[in-house]
Amino acid sequence: MCLAVPMKIVEIRADGKGVAELEGSRHIVDLSLVSGARLGVYVIVHAGFAIETLDQEEADATLALFAEIVQSAAEDKVAQ
Amino acid sequence: MNYIDAFRDPDVAVQFVRLIAEQGRALAAQGRRVHIMEVCGSHTMAIGRYGIRELLPENVELISGPGCPVCVTDPGYIDAAIALAGQGAILATFGDMIRVPGSESDLTRCRSAGGDVRVCYSPSAAVEIAQSHPDREVVFLAIGFETTIVPVVSIVDEALHAGVRNVSLLTAFKLVPPALHALLADKEIKIDAYLCPAHVSAVIGSQAYEPFAADYHVPCVVAGFEPLDILYGVHGILGQVLKNEARVDNQYARVVRPGGNPKAQARIAQYLEPADAVWRGIGVIPASGLGLRPAFAAYDAERKFGTPVRVGRQHAGCRCGDVIKGKLRPTACPLFAKVCTPDRPVGPCMVSAEGTCAAYFKYTLRDERQGGGK
Numbered sequence: 001m002c003l004a005v006p007m008k009i010v011e012i013r014a015d016g017k018g019v020a021e022l023e024g025s026r027h028i029v030d031l032s033l034v035s036g037a038r039l040g041v042y043v044i045v046h047a048g049f050a051i052e053t054l055d056q057e058e059a060d061a062t063l064a065l066f067a068e069i070v071q072s073a074a075e076d077k078v079a080q
Numbered sequence: 081m082n083y084i085d086a087f088r089d090p091d092v093a094v095q096f097v098r099l100i101a102e103q104g105r106a107l108a109a110q111g112r113r114v115h116i117m118e119v120c121g122s123h124t125m126a127i128g129r130y131g132i133r134e135l136l137p138e139n140v141e142l143i144s145g146p147g148c149p150v151c152v153t154d155p156g157y158i159d160a161a162i163a164l165a166g167q168g169a170i171l172a173t174f175g176d177m178i179r180v181p182g183s184e185s186d187l188t189r190c191r192s193a194g195g196d197v198r199v200c201y202s203p204s205a206a207v208e209i210a211q212s213h214p215d216r217e218v219v220f221l222a223i224g225f226e227t228t229i230v231p232v233v234s235i236v237d238e239a240l241h242a243g244v245r246n247v248s249l250l251t252a253f254k255l256v257p258p259a260l261h262a263l264l265a266d267k268e269i270k271i272d273a274y275l276c277p278a279h280v281s282a283v284i285g286s287q288a289y290e291p292f293a294a295d296y297h298v299p300c301v302v303a304g305f306e307p308l309d310i311l312y313g314v315h316g317i318l319g320q321v322l323k324n325e326a327r328v329d330n331q332y333a334r335v336v337r338p339g340g341n342p343k344a345q346a347r348i349a350q351y352l353e354p355a356d357a358v359w360r361g362i363g364v365i366p367a368s369g370l371g372l373r374p375a376f377a378a379y380d381a382e383r384k385f386g387t388p389v390r391v392g393r394q395h396a397g398c399r400c401g402d403v404i405k406g407k408l409r410p411t412a413c414p415l416f417a418k419v420c421t422p423d424r425p426v427g428p429c430m431v432s433a434e435g436t437c438a439a440y441f442k443y444t445l446r447d448e449r450q451g452g453g454k
Contacts, residue, residue, distance in 0.1 A: 048231060066092045
């Protein structure tokens with residue numbers, strides 16, 4: 001019920017709503033609940049509403065941590 | 081980059097499973113078992129879909145919590161909705177509610193008997209239905225946790241701005257933190273840590289869980305719904321447990337801010353106020369729900385039509401209440417997969433796509449039959 005997916009804003013309409021894209025499909029999204037919704041920003045969409053913006057720096061930091069975990073496991077293997 | 085696939089990378093998953101296995105051995109050396117409650121139904125589904133329960137050490141158990149808003153809706157709520165349909169109202173609802181059992185009937189049977197029940201993907205559709213049927217009353221079945229409450233209460237916002245008066249909400253909103261309090265206060269339930277919901281937390285903020293860490297010494301980790309988010313969350317929880325620490329860690333910082341979403345909180349506060357709520361299987365939890373403020377009584381179906389929601393009656397053998405509280409695994413319910421199946425559900429945990437029983441039926445039943453489950 002609380003599923004929400006990241007979608008990229010590709011258009012801001014005259015009425016303030018956004019058009020957001022996920023894997024090629026476009027959806028009209030209510031942007032009234034988020035600050036900083038601009039073109040190119042990812043928003044988390046639930047039941048037609050953006051409930052938050054996605055912080056790309058934080059996402060990249062988490063992915064970098066995941067990459068480190070894989071890297072250090074590979075080094076452990078070599079060291080054995 | 082779509083910020084989905086990167087969080088499903090199997091190479092990273094393998095490493096997390098290995099790290100968690102090491103933690104499991106360290107815990108076993110201390111003779112410890114860890115019960116982690118995943119609060120949210122979307123976590124329950126993801127855990128089932130990706131087989132995460134089977135990837136964890138034997139002494140690390142994931143217990144499903146009360147985080148499916150459909151499952152915790154009392155039968156009396158369905159009874160009230162059916163009564164409103166009987167008075168000629170159009171019922172607009174999320175699809176999950178269609179087969180939830182009331183005391184005597186459900187919305188599917190209500191529709192077969194001539195009731196006008198319409199499924200909406202976005203709550204905004206309720207306002208559109210009201211506009212295209214100015215001579216009818218439209219009642220939206222307003223259920224949900226914090227995530228869903230905001231879009232649903234926006235119906236009132238939209239209706240006020242558009243001058244639409246023939247739409248109203250039958251509210252049964254639920255709040256996550258009061259339920260988490262109630263579960264920790266119940267000594268029969270063993271919870272060592274909370275895997276906190278992703279998008280409820282986007283609204284309320286990770287700070288909302290501070291009391292559970294501080295007062296109950298229960299580690300709380302906010303995690304996203306992708307498989308790597310969940311494994312990372314379990315790893316983070318076990319790290320705290322091994323050091324006997326209890327704090328709130330926000331591991332879904334790409335979406336969740338410490339204080340949550342102030343605009344969403346403001347919209348909730350504008351239209352809604354705290355109310356006692358009935359949870360199926362748990363009973364009344366004080367101030368665990370939200371109702372419309374008196375100023376918006378014209379949009380409150382209970383007040384508008386004088387049809388109060390009363391506590392309903394559930395199937396005598398149904399153990400959904402114990403499943404919701406994490407006291408009983410679905411497979412231990414005598415009705416599970418025998419009398420109660422997704423095709424003929426007896427209890428709401430089997431109805432909802434995110435219900436614990438539906439998740440077990442879909443993803444783990446075959447394993448257990450083949451002796452592959454734990």
